[in-house]
Amino acid sequence: MGRYKPKDRKNTENRVFTRYAFRSGQMHSIHGMANFQVDTQESQFFGLYSNTGQGATEGGPGTGKAVLYTPGQSLEVLGTGLKTRSAGDNSELPAKIIRCKNGDVIVDCYNGNITLRGRNITLDANGGGQDGQIILSANRIINAKAPDVRLQGEKILVDATNRVDIISKGFFQLKYGFSLAAAHGDMDFGVLAQTLKKDVSFTPRTLEEG
Amino acid sequence: MYQEPTNFAGRDGFHWWIGQVTDPKKGEWDKSLEKQQADDEESVYSHRCRVRIVGYHGCGDELPDNKLPMAHILLPSNVSTTGGRGESTQYQGGEVVVGFFLDGEDAQQPVIFGTLFKQSYVKDQIKSSEFNAKKQTCFKPYTPPDVRSTAGDHEISDNNKNGNGEKEKKSWNGQMRTDDLNTVSGENANFNTEFKMDNSTACEDNEISKISNELNEFSKKMKAFQKLKSSDVFVNPLYGGVVDMQSELKLTSNRIQNSMTKLVRRGRSYVIGETLDKLSTTFKDKVPKPLQGVSGEAANALSNTIYCNFEKIQDQLGDYLMKSLENMLGQLLDVPICGVENFLGDMFGQINNILDTSLGGIFNQLNSIQGGGIPSPSKTFSKSIQFADIITGILECDQTNCPENTSYSSKNGISKAIPDDFSNLIPKIGVSSLVNPLLDALDGAIPQLPGLPSLDGAVPAIPSAPNCSTNVLKCGPPRVDFLGGGGQGASGNAIINALGQVIGVAITGEGSGFIEPPLLSFFDSCENGYGAGGFVRIKDGSVTEVVITDGGQNYLPNTTETTLNEDGTLTEKEVIPDPNANYDGEVSYVTSLSDVVLENTGFGYEDGDTVTVEGGAEVELIIEDGLVAGANVINGGFGFTSLPDLIINSDTGAGARLKPVLKFTRVEDAAELAQISQDAVVTVISCIEK
Numbered sequence: 001m002g003r004y005k006p007k008d009r010k011n012t013e014n015r016v017f018t019r020y021a022f023r024s025g026q027m028h029s030i031h032g033m034a035n036f037q038v039d040t041q042e043s044q045f046f047g048l049y050s051n052t053g054q055g056a057t058e059g060g061p062g063t064g065k066a067v068l069y070t071p072g073q074s075l076e077v078l079g080t081g082l083k084t085r086s087a088g089d090n091s092e093l094p095a096k097i098i099r100c101k102n103g104d105v106i107v108d109c110y111n112g113n114i115t116l117r118g119r120n121i122t123l124d125a126n127g128g129g130q131d132g133q134i135i136l137s138a139n140r141i142i143n144a145k146a147p148d149v150r151l152q153g154e155k156i157l158v159d160a161t162n163r164v165d166i167i168s169k170g171f172f173q174l175k176y177g178f179s180l181a182a183a184h185g186d187m188d189f190g191v192l193a194q195t196l197k198k199d200v201s202f203t204p205r206t207l208e209e210g
Numbered sequence: 211m212y213q214e215p216t217n218f219a220g221r222d223g224f225h226w227w228i229g230q231v232t233d234p235k236k237g238e239w240d241k242s243l244e245k246q247q248a249d250d251e252e253s254v255y256s257h258r259c260r261v262r263i264v265g266y267h268g269c270g271d272e273l274p275d276n277k278l279p280m281a282h283i284l285l286p287s288n289v290s291t292t293g294g295r296g297e298s299t300q301y302q303g304g305e306v307v308v309g310f311f312l313d314g315e316d317a318q319q320p321v322i323f324g325t326l327f328k329q330s331y332v333k334d335q336i337k338s339s340e341f342n343a344k345k346q347t348c349f350k351p352y353t354p355p356d357v358r359s360t361a362g363d364h365e366i367s368d369n370n371k372n373g374n375g376e377k378e379k380k381s382w383n384g385q386m387r388t389d390d391l392n393t394v395s396g397e398n399a400n401f402n403t404e405f406k407m408d409n410s411t412a413c414e415d416n417e418i419s420k421i422s423n424e425l426n427e428f429s430k431k432m433k434a435f436q437k438l439k440s441s442d443v444f445v446n447p448l449y450g451g452v453v454d455m456q457s458e459l460k461l462t463s464n465r466i467q468n469s470m471t472k473l474v475r476r477g478r479s480y481v482i483g484e485t486l487d488k489l490s491t492t493f494k495d496k497v498p499k500p501l502q503g504v505s506g507e508a509a510n511a512l513s514n515t516i517y518c519n520f521e522k523i524q525d526q527l528g529d530y531l532m533k534s535l536e537n538m539l540g541q542l543l544d545v546p547i548c549g550v551e552n553f554l555g556d557m558f559g560q561i562n563n564i565l566d567t568s569l570g571g572i573f574n575q576l577n578s579i580q581g582g583g584i585p586s587p588s589k590t591f592s593k594s595i596q597f598a599d600i601i602t603g604i605l606e607c608d609q610t611n612c613p614e615n616t617s618y619s620s621k622n623g624i625s626k627a628i629p630d631d632f633s634n635l636i637p638k639i640g641v642s643s644l645v646n647p648l649l650d651a652l653d654g655a656i657p658q659l660p661g662l663p664s665l666d667g668a669v670p671a672i673p674s675a676p677n678c679s680t681n682v683l684k685c686g687p688p689r690v691d692f693l694g695g696g697g698q699g700a701s702g703n704a705i706i707n708a709l710g711q712v713i714g715v716a717i718t719g720e721g722s723g724f725i726e727p728p729l730l731s732f733f734d735s736c737e738n739g740y741g742a743g744g745f746v747r748i749k750d751g752s753v754t755e756v757v758i759t760d761g762g763q764n765y766l767p768n769t770t771e772t773t774l775n776e777d778g779t780l781t782e783k784e785v786i787p788d789p790n791a792n793y794d795g796e797v798s799y800v801t802s803l804s805d806v807v808l809e810n811t812g813f814g815y816e817d818g819d820t821v822t823v824e825g826g827a828e829v830e831l832i833i834e835d836g837l838v839a840g841a842n843v844i845n846g847g848f849g850f851t852s853l854p855d856l857i858i859n860s861d862t863g864a865g866a867r868l869k870p871v872l873k874f875t876r877v878e879d880a881a882e883l884a885q886i887s888q889d890a891v892v893t894v895i896s897c898i899e900k
Contacts, residue, residue: 007760009855016386018300021364021393027763028392030400030621030740041362043398043449053743053759054623055729058807062759063743069399106618108407111461130611137410139471155608161483162513 007033007050031065044070055103090120215315222314229263229320233303233354236275236345257283259301259322261309262349266317269348276345281309281320303354304328304347330385353384363395363449380447398449401434404737406619408627413612415476417469418550419627423617424469425545425553428462429680430737432539463531470527473595474561478520480594481587482513485576492580512572516587519568523561530560541680543774547628548678555638558595562588562639592639595632616693621740625691625733684785685736686769690715692746692753695728697721700753703797704732704742704765705874707851711761712742714853716799716874720752730756732765739765757807757871761853797876802846803827804873806856811837812866819860821868825850829868831858838866846873 005027006012012025023037032049039045046069051062068074079095098105107114125134136142158164166172215222234240237260260278267273289297306326312319328351336352361382406423408416435444435453444453486509493505534553542549565587577584615627692700700721705714712732727746732739742762747755769785806821806829814836821829827847832840838858856868 014386016365018302019362019364021395026392026396028396028400030404032741032760039364039393039395039399041364041395043363043395043402045395045399047399051743051759052623052741052762053745054731056743056745056759057727058745058747058757060745067399067403069403071402106407110407111464133611135410135610139468139475161479162486162517163510 029067031067035064042071087119219312219314225311225314225317226308227263227266227310227317227320228306228308228326229261229267230347230349231301231303231305231307231322232260232262232275232278233341233347234259234301235354235356236347237278237303238276239280257285257299259283259299261307261320261322262346263317263320264349269346271345274345275347279318279320281322282312283322284309284324302357304352328385332385334384358382358384363398364393366393380450394449398451401446401448404619404621406617408617409613409615411612411615413610415472415630416615416627417473418547418554418630418632419615419617420469421466421554422545422547422550422628424462424465425542425550428458428535428538429542429545431458432542459532459535463528463535466531467528470531470557471524474520474524474527477591477594478517481520481590482516484590484594485516485573485584486513488580488584489576512576515572516569519565523564527557530557540778541774543681543772543780544683545680546678548634549680551635551638552678554635558592558635558639562591565591592636595635595639614693619737621737622688622734623731623743624693624729625689625731626693681774683736683772684769685734685738685766685772686785687767688712688732688734688739688742688765690756691731691733692721692728693731695724695726695746695748697724697728697748697751697753700724700728700746702753702756705799705801705872706739706765706767707761708767709852710739710763710765710767711852712739712758712765713761713850714758714801714872714874715756716797716876717753717755720754722751724748724751724753728753732762734765736766739763755804755871755873757805757869758853759809759869799874800848800877801850801872801874802848803829803843803850803854803870804846805871806841806843807869807871808838808840809867809869810865811839812858812863813837815858815860815863815866819858819863822857822859823847823854823870824857825854827854829856836863838863838868841868 006025007027008025010025013023015022018041020038020040023034023039026034026037028034029037029047029049031047032052035048035050037045037047037049039047045067047065047067049065049067051064054063056063076096082093082095085091085093123134125132127133232239239259258280260275261281262269262275262278267278283299283301285291285297285299289295306328307322308324308326309320309322311317312321332351334352335350336347338355341347341352341355361384365382366385406427408420408423431446434446434448435455435458436447437444444455445451446453489509489512493502493509497505534557569587573584573587615629616624617627618624687706688704690702690704692702698721699719700717701719702715702717704712705716707713715730727748730744730746732742734740740762741760742758742765743760744756744758746753747757770782771785772780772782775781803823803825815831815833815838816836817833819831819833821831821841823829825847826849827843828845830842830844831838832842841856850872853872854870856870858866858868
């Protein structure tokens with residue numbers, strides 16, 4: 001046996017056919033020992049690999065990877081037999097589910113675009129505690145366009161280093177309880193804000209302090 | 211008593227034979243394996259081929275392959291041949307097969323019963339010229355040229371050392387083997403599925419890490435690719451693929467441009483913000499109220515000019531980056547941080563030139579209005595690079611929850627990312643009015659404003675390459691990262707054995723404040739090793755031990771240094787650690803078995819079942835209701851140089867799995883040192899950093 005003997009001390013397996021091969025027990029892959037791997041004459045492959053322990057936790061079931069590589073497109077067509085719902089019928093009818101019990105989902109197209117297209121699209125950040133964030137970050141433009149655009153929140157911040165334009169060809173309503181407004185050169189604005197912050201901030205007592 | 215032969219299978223006894231399958235084309239049976247019909251629509255039998263049988267058929271020209279009898283190919287009993295079922299056969303010619311005759315001594319109806327495996331050391335003995343010259347082959351091992359020329363990537367490849375034993379030359383050996391040989395598709399898959407990416411966070415930029423990763427990936431590819439002598443074609447000799455170099459350059463430059471775009475636009479935002487901030491105060495104080503509207507319009511036009519000129523620089527960055535990368539071809543072995551800083555410094559220097567050339571006049575006029583205090587655009591821009599986007603106006607209790615900046619490698623998992631630190635970058639951003647290839651690229655792109663200097667006289671130059679020892683690559687054992695978990699200060703040394711496997715981690719700093727076990731990661735800066743992983747155990751907020759679930763492979767036990775010579779060759783040498791240099795030096799440990807971790811309880815075990823530990827330690831099983839509930843280390847032994855196999859001895863149970871945890875004690879701290887031979891000591895090099 002060479003230095004790449006299977007880590008589970010079992011025999012390796014190979015079945016090489018004319019255009020594809022099945023393998024098991026090989027240690028050559030950077031993804032770990034192959035439990036099952038099929039590769040083709042054009043180097044496409046699908047592999048199920050043994051636990052490497054990367055990202056593992058004690059008592060876990062292992063961290064075996066599944067890896068698919070193909071130089072062209074990977075295409076799935078699903079749900080042909082599911083009910084065709086009418087417009088406005090938003091009853092849930094999954095055609096594909098990716099459930100990550102732990103870990104993240106990353107879709108990384110570093111030289112391509114990502115399109116999510118559907119009748120309705122929901123982004124739901126439902127984490128508790130300090131989670132529950134949706135972050136949109138773009139190197140150039142974030143363009144939200146619809147006949148009806150709504151921003152709702154407890155606090156809304158619009159912060160621009162260059163300019164803010166709000167244009168309405170019809171009505172413009174601005175309603176508020178208090179107005180804190182100043183030109184950028186008016187330094188009194190800052191003094192007022194600091195005073196307010198100082199007067200209304202408090203530090204909650206800990207349980208030990210009663 | 212003599213009995214007349216009946217020529218019925220089995221009635222005259224079995225007539226066994228051994229023979230060789232002929233070449234399909236020479237034997238004219240190439241349509242008979244899978245097709246029911248020949249091209250001329252004449253019916254032919256499938257699952258048949260011709261065989262030259264030892265002792266029955268000679269090798270003379272009077273018996274060419276196409277005159278041999280057709281042989282049936284016997285299928286196994288788990289294959290049906292009715293209802294459309296069946297299984298194809300895959301004889302290609304040259305196979306040595308065993309069979310019998312259906313017609314007894316007449317020997318005209320052979321049946322192939324099975325195939326004898328062609329051993330890996332059996333080389334082909336018929337050259338293509340000999341093969342093509344005759345209409346028959348004669349019991350010699352061979353692979354038909356047609357089969358060789360259409361060999362797929364999934365078949366076995368071989369690495370042959372050349373005469374000097376220096377370089378590996380890949381060849382196709384046509385053998386089916388089960389040991390160390392890899393396939394072309396395997397190497398291709400490794401090459402294509404190995405990538406690194408940085409996480410995204412709204413809180414902190416990690417552009418230096420991203421650019422560093424891109425340049426490292428670029429460098430790795432450039433090291434692998436090879437230009438053919440006879441043409442401009444580049445190939446990846448790892449798997450023989452032809453490489454589109456322009457596409458590779460474009461891909462890398464696109465990805466670097468993504469980060470550059472972010473940094474440049476960040477700079478633009480800062481420059482405009484700073485400028486308008488100063489002007490707004492001045493206008494408020496100095497401009498009479500009726501004229502403030504006009505002043506505002508002027509300021510707006512000014513900010514638009516600055517904005518658009520930055521944008522035009524942005525558009526041209528891609529071409530400039532392509533030239534920079536082309537300039538690096540053949541020069542990069544490693545891309546240390548200083549190399550990235552030089553690269554960025556050069557880039558920002560060029561941008562500064564453009565800014566001062568195209569916007570300097572405007573800023574001078576602004577300074578006249580302002581009465582001084584507005585620095586040149588290049589100066590403000592350089593300053594801006596240090597400041598990430600910060601969302602203002604939010605409360606302390608309302609901060610965005612930010613993840614730690616990390617990089618993910620498909621090979622090695624997660625690791626700490628290089629933090630964005632621009633302090634070393636700022637001094638490297640020079641302004642040179644003579645060397646500015648971007649000006650050349652931008653000539654005509656930026657509108658000439660009245661009173662500003664022309665860009666026509668700009669001197670084109672070649673973008674400079676990183677110049678800080680990028681031709682030296684230092685590799686050592688992997689770094690151990692403890693990520694997350696709420697604590698800090700934990701550190702450790704990876705212990706690598708002679709086989710290049712991680713056998714454990716010697717904890718050098720237990721850290722504190724961990725509320726849950728941090729993630730464990732091994733970061734090999736040279737990406738030699740891969741596959742190691744495990745988990746961390748904590749106690750009272752500190753890291754106590756690391757359990758290795760997979761030792762991985764290919765990690766370096768020692769530190770090596772590879773130098774790229776001027777003639778393009780590489781020189782590799784082992785580096786002796788110098789405690790006064792970048793290394794903390796060597797540390798020697800005594801290894802012993804400290805714990806056994808239960809992975810799977812299995813079933814059917816009985817009291818009295820035992821464990822054998824390779825290497826001499828003693829472990830006692832805990833059995834509950836037939837399940838292995840755990841194990842206690844009775845005697846930890848010493849001298850382990852690999853993770854020992856734990857074999858459970860049971861007549862009834864199966865499936866339980868136990869993982870060993872090794873403990874590493876510094877030699878000077880080991881009380882039993884007097885009894886320990888040198889073989890029991892593992893020496894590692896600690897704190898390896900490039």
